[in-house]
Amino acid sequence: MKKSTRALVGLVLIDLLLAGGAWMVQQTRSGAWHEPDPAEAIRTITTIAGGAIGVVTALLLMAFVWHRRQGNERWVVLGGGAGERPLMRNLAWPR
Secondary structure (H helix, E strand, O other), X not given: OOHHHHHHHHHHHHHHHHHHHHHHHHHXXXXXXXXXXXXXXXXXXXXXXXXXXXXXXXXXXXXXXXXXXXXXXXXXXXXXXXXXXXXXXXXXXXX
């Protein structure tokens, strides 16, 4: 799996966690889910969703560092505004 695909999958997972957490909070607020204490249920949902987003972010960061140590280089486009030709610069980390 390419690193760009892996990053895309990670970002989609973060979006799904956010959307799922928002949907669960909405279900609790609207009364579709009958909870004895809605405020406590919403607190639990947001705590778990926030923790899951942190875990996914940490995994993406570790994958980034691992790819950098393997020698994969990162290219960044600099400039390129108002008809200028963009300058490609290699921002490889020293080994």
